[in-house]
Amino acid sequence: MDFAVEDSPEQSAFRVEVRGWLAKNVPASIEHPADAVDLSFEQYQMRRALGRGLGERGWLYPTMPTEYGGGDLPVEKTFILYDEMARIGLSLPPYYDAGGRMAAPTILVWGNDEHKKRFLPPICRGEVRTWQLLSEPSAGSDLAGVKTTAIRDGDAYVVNGQKVFVGSAHGADYSWTIVVTDPKGERHKNLSWLMIPMDLPGISVVPMDLLTAGGEGASGCGVKNSVFFDDVRVPAENLVGGENNGWRVATTHLEVEHGGVGRLADRRIVYEFIDWCRERRDGHAIVDDPAARSELVEMFVEAEITRLFALRNHWLSHTDQPRSYEGAQYSLRRKLSGLDMAEKMLRIAGPYVLTKDERWGPLRGAVEYFQRDAITALHPGATTDIQRVVISRRIGIGRREREKAGVLR
Amino acid sequence: MDLSLDDTQKLIQESARDFVRSDCNRDVLLALDRKPGGMMDGLWQKMAGLGWTGMALPEEFGGTGNSMTDVAVLFEELGTGPVPLPLFSSAILGARTLLETATDAQKKAWLPEVASGDRVLALAVTEAQYGWRPEQIRLTARKDGADYRLTGSKLFVHDAAGATDLLVLVRAESGAGLSLLRVAARAPGVAVRTLDGFLTGISEVTFEDVRVAGDDLVGTAGRAWEGLRRAMLPAIPVLCAYKVGGCKAVFDMSVEYSRERSQFGQPIGRFQRVQDHVIHIVNYLDAARWTTYEALWKLDSGVDAACSVHMAKSVASESYMRACDFGHEVHAGIGVVREYGLTLHTKMSRSLYHLLGAPKLHRKYMESALGLVPA
Structure with missing residues (x-):
């Protein structure tokens, strides 16, 4: 076994290349607020420009095929890209792009040639950014119960309905959307996916007021929105994966969303918090207290287990091995341990962790943001209860036979 | 990065699986369990014959100089039995202790017999x-x-x-x-x-x-303590791998039972409360597995492994014990019938909890490794 992200001479040269490119292309004025809601439009534009630059090199979506604007890079080089971005406080992509992260791998499985050629290159080159539209006021965990309709009318589908907990600040170009194409059809056999251009008439986007919009630091959303569709005419060729075949497409999408692809980002906040606890302020350090020390070790262990689950998933997916429960297992672990860590931070460090005050809030507000976001983070992608349902099915003890996910990259 | 087993390790795994299946099945283990302190007649010779007593020793002392990961792959399979542990005590912990503490003359005199299985430590x-x-x-x-x-x-x-x-x-x-x-x-x-x-x-x-x-x-x-610590460092994750095997066996038993056992007209695995128990088991299994194998990889590649070894010991000991507990939740009555075999693991998980230091001690060591203890 080899757990190392150790560079071969070739990889080492690649790292030097990446680091050099980033040094030249990441603006010095780029900011890293704890909460992405504090990212200005100018800051967002800087990130998009950086994304386009990365995209030109196939580095924005490094594992996607080159013919669709990806880099077709091996896992080790992907690691280097994630790593080098994380080193300067950025994620890959450097902005929220649910379409790229989740729709693109799904379209690669389910899209026809025309879909792949039309939708994937702009995403992979960072020319567009995309949202995913799944949840509705009356369909959260029960995704198959969505009510937004898309009724065929000549060369278009006419979309009506409301989606919630959508996207991010500063808009999107396309929305990857699950809709009902056969309102009278049988459950699971009435759904389809549309790639909806967001500039069509009849779409309105209204921000929601939430505890946090989710996501850590620079990769966060900033805001989540309600999206209303009012007789929106979407070109029929934007339907991906076949009419009324949407539930099978959803299985692939959800596999990605449930963490199957294995994100590599570790929980920086934990390691930074541990360092902060070691600092001496007015002659006192939190680690002087034996009880605090033992809780910090518990936090470290949890962070490490979560990191190792992510590493395993990443390795599984990028070596094309079959996966079953691992995606949901990672996601469940990350959520539950996050909540537990937030409580430990509050217990260890006191009310300081609740403020983002410049003088009193630890780690420039990052701990305060984590206190809120650990709670928000419990539901995106599936509640912890749904994740347990998924794990059970994949293990083969659930209500249904184990579902096979599509082959993902 | 490559988290798969190499060809040597796959062969080790296969022969160990075969050994557990044919020589150390549940009936054999239950019989051993009924005579406390009984020597593993025949089984020991068989294990020695397979070369397992020499795996953790260098060739100059009659061993085969395998990596600690190789050794751990063997012990993970033995843990699925669970096959009693004299092999660990002698060929790993004992052998490594002599290797780290004994004089050259003593190593030459004793270690080849440890490697052949004639001397049992x-x-x-x-x-x-x-x-x-x-x-x-x-x-x-x-x-x-x-x-x-x-x-x-x-x-x-x-x-x-x-x-x-x-x-x-x-x-x-x-x-x-x-x-x-x-x-x-x-x-x-x-x-x-x-x-x-x-x-x-x-x-x-x-x-x-x-x-x-x-x-x-x-x-x-x-001067024995320093050598003993150097010997324990690689021995601990091998013991952890054994516990990973134990968790795996308990997981497999629990999945199978929740599929086959029917109550209220359906398999109990369809009840979400039962599913929760099985999910706990798989989480303990995987936490133990990956902390253990990362520590082994660090040891084999000469990276500072202390913090990972302490973490693996702490995680694997607790995981094995709790995996058994949740196994009992799934199995209810049949789980405590000794003939069924689950209690072999339950007892082993308790017996090994403190060996080479309990989780609490290893978390203390981690405080130092993480630089949390004020100077």
Whole structure:
């Protein structure tokens, strides 16, 4: 076994290349607020420009095929890209792009040639950014119960309905959307996916007021929105994966969303918090207290287990091995341990962790943001209860036979 | 990065699986369990014949010089039995202890026989004031001319019953440091009494004015602890891999049972409360597995492994115990029927919880490794 992200001479040269490119292309004025809601439009534009630059090199979506604007890079080089971005406080992509992260791998499985050629290159080159539209006021965990309709009318589908907990600040170009194409059809056999251009008439986007919009630091959303569709005419060729075949497409999408692809980002906040606890302020350090020390070790262990689950998933997916429960297992672990860590931070460090005050809030507000976001983070992608349902099915003890996910990259 | 087993490891895994299936199946293990302290007649010779007694030793001492990950792959499979652990006590912990502490002459004299399986070691460290810290070792060897005299006892010694040689950690008479003595298990005055109860393979060893030849002082007087720590570092994750195997077996049993057992007209695996128990088991299994194998990889590649080893020990010990607990939640009544086999694991998970230090101790070590202990 080899757990190392150790560079071969070739990889080492690649790292030097990446680091050099980033040094030249990441603006010095780029900011890293704890909460992405504090990212200005100018800051967002800087990130998009950086994304386009990365995209030109196939580095924005490094594992996607080159013919669709990806880099077709091996896992080790992907690691280097994630790593080098994380080193300067950025994620890959450097902005929220649910379409790229989740729709693109799904379209690669389910899209026809025309879909792949039309939708994937702009995403992979960072020319567009995309949202995913799944949840509705009356369909959260029960995704198959969505009510937004898309009724065929000549060369278009006419979309009506409301989606919630959508996207991010500063808009999107396309929305990857699950809709009902056969309102009278049988459950699971009435759904389809549309790639909806967001500039069509009849779409309105209204921000929601939430505890946090989710996501850590620079990769966060900033805001989540309600999206209303009012007789929106979407070109029929934007339907991906076949009419009324949407539930099978959803299985692939959800596999990605449930963490199957294995994100590599570790929980920086934990390691930074541990360092902060070691600092001496007015002659006192939190680690002087034996009880605090033992809780910090518990936090470290949890962070490490979560990191190792992510590493395993990443390795599984990028070596094309079959996966079953691992995606949901990672996601469940990350959520539950996050909540537990937030409580430990509050217990260890006191009310300081609740403020983002410049003088009193630890780690420039990052701990305060984590206190809120650990709670928000419990539901995106599936509640912890749904994740347990998924794990059970994949293990083969659930209500249904184990579902096979599509082959993902 | 590559988290798969290499070809050698796959062969080891296959032959170990075959061994557990055909030579050490549930009936054999239950029979062994019924005669406490019983030697693993035949099984030991078979394991030695497969070369397992020499895996953790270099070729110059008759071993095959395998990596610790290779060794761990073997022990993960043995843990699925769970096959009793004299192999660990002798061929891993004992062998590595001699390798790290003994003089060259002693290594040449003893290790080839350990590698062949003819010499069976057991390490006697802990005492009535139980613990794995050096200051908790009180037993003192009295100098008697060129020899030593030993009176007192060691408690909770693993796999002493079948051992030919005991490696006994003692306080040097001067009080400075710890020494290691090799004591023949059959020497006059040595008594091994296997403890009965909810534990397995654990004994009290008493020494009644036992004469130990000066040549049987292992290595240098007063310097044993450093060597022992160096030996424990690679031995611990091998023990962890055994626990990973135990978790795996409990997981497989629980999945199978929740599919087959029917209540209220359907398999119990369809009840979400039962599913939650199984999910706990798979989480413990995977947490133990990946912390263990990362620590092994660090050891094999010469990276500083201390923090990972302590973490693996802490995680794997708790995981094995709790995986068994949740296994019992899934199985209910049938789980406590000894013939069913789950209790073999339950008992083993408790028996091994403290071996080489309990989770609490290893988390303490982690505080130092993480730089949390104020200077």
